[in-house]
Amino acid sequence: MPDLAVPRLITHVRHVDLGVPDLAAQREFYKGQWGLTEVATDSGLSFLAAEGSPEQYVVRLRQSADKRIDLIAFGAATPADVDALADRLARDGVTLVSEPGTVATPGGGYGFRFFDNEGRTIEISADVAKRAHRKVEEGESIPVRLSHVVVNSADPEGTVAFYERHLGFALSDILTHPHMGHMMWFLRCNPWHHSFAIARCPHPSLHHASFELRGIDEYMRGTGRLLRAGVEKIWGPGRHKAGNNTFSYFLDPQGNTVEYTTELERLDEDTWHPGLHDFTDPEVSDQWGTANRMDEFVARKSFNDPDKGLFLAPPV
Template identity: 55%
Template sequence: MTQRLVSHLRYAALAVPNFDEERDFFIRHWGLTEVHGEDGLSYLAAEGSTEPFILRLRRDEKRVDLAGFGVRNRADVDALAAKLHADDVQFVHEPQELTGFSGGYGFRIFDGDGRVLEFSTGYQTREARKIREREPIPAKLSHMVFNSQDLNKTARWYIDHLDFTISDSLVRPDGAEMMHFLRCNPNHHSIAVAMGPHHSLHHLSFEMRGIEEWMRGAGKILRSGARMIWGPGRHNAGDNTFAYFLDPAGNTIEYTTELALVDDDLWEAHRHDISELSTQDQWGTAQEMSELVARESFNDIDKGLFVAPPV
């Protein structure tokens, strides 16, 4: 089994101009719990996760503030920082005691496209509870997907510098890559990179307890008035269910469940032809993927590249 210094995806942090509306949506409809709040800043947890929070919202111009990753211990944090320095990666700050909510020890960098990444350990965890049968709320953060103008360059950065591995790829009939799914642990993917017209957030995905809870959750969000842009269905790559919605800020967010687990020593990456309907949706319940559907997740140009957030 491959031993990586990055253990898992912890949280996503977004800045949104309609902060109050966005916060209300994620608490009242999406099913997250606010565990800490400041003026224009909200930390939201999933009831089924020991992570202190899985989503941070901040009032500001729309952007991705950062993606937060977990590291097993302080020695691994220092080893990862040393590796990235040797690779001439640009740092936001060096390994240090973190003073924000939940604390910890870690550092921040810019990835090759200018997104801010945080790597941390030793933070305060929370007591998770078992999600009840038929309870339509997220159990945890599943994965985070970025749009990139140069798909292969972005994916290669995560492979070369953070030891991520491509689990599967989506390709056009002519063989051109359209999406790469990358893992840092047995989960089929913790991040993915999609070909897009600009760098931006493609979507955030939240794991539900099971199929029943996922389907009830999708119905709940539809009744909230949010628009489902694709689904419900079941992907081929990752074998997970999907139901994609637009949040009030125009970000694509997903309820999913049953994401595949893979064995590093046995798994062979596949190249799935996006023109085949079974690649898009094994069940055939979702509308066929089209340029109009794909465009929904292009999102606004991320104006936060190579600009560190204030918190």
């Protein structure tokens, strides 16, 4: 195993929850165009699953006056690990939003919530019931699972340090620029190249949420289906160097960036060493050379609107 500052108790990313001013438009997009399955609703809430994932849901939408990240949820292996993480964070002075206890969302489980260093609400849970899921078939251009979540940070160095020091995330790679310095840090909590990443930005916000498709053909079919439907494409299709995954970035109706991807790299953690990748090199941004150029327009879209939910836990 890699040399970690603290034991790694987080196993994977579960779901990303968004507060949205127009719930109806978001539900229609994620169900009708993005390819998720609505598995539960409540007053002002929609829970959406990926057909190939055992997670109860991978996206939760909540009607909200403000556009925000409600929370990002990660899994742990056991309730004892949940307790150990809560104890560690409390000892280190991190603000707990809730103490470990029963999770009151689909699938139940045992978990707690806390604020990270910039005020995002993070949930960690174990013993969540697995959803009856299925194998996504050849040619089906729908998400198999939530691949990773990337956030924008006004203090990326501090945010990376927070997740490494308190939660045991490991650094996989860094995107850098000869004049602007380090710009994005890819963090892992399992052998996938990244489940979480942090980008430099003037303000904290969602950079993008990424969804894994079955393979290259399904990824391209999904990309084409969204293009034919008139969904605004930001960047892609292409293949990144860091992580070696494909990418097609689109905007949802509220202006959040969402990605179709496939073939994210799995690392040999015993031998892996983080690399510095200069994204002014076209091969770093897109090995294929098929994507539109990464320019100020693309970067601006990825900055998103400032998150209005910092240090303000969602009501559900």
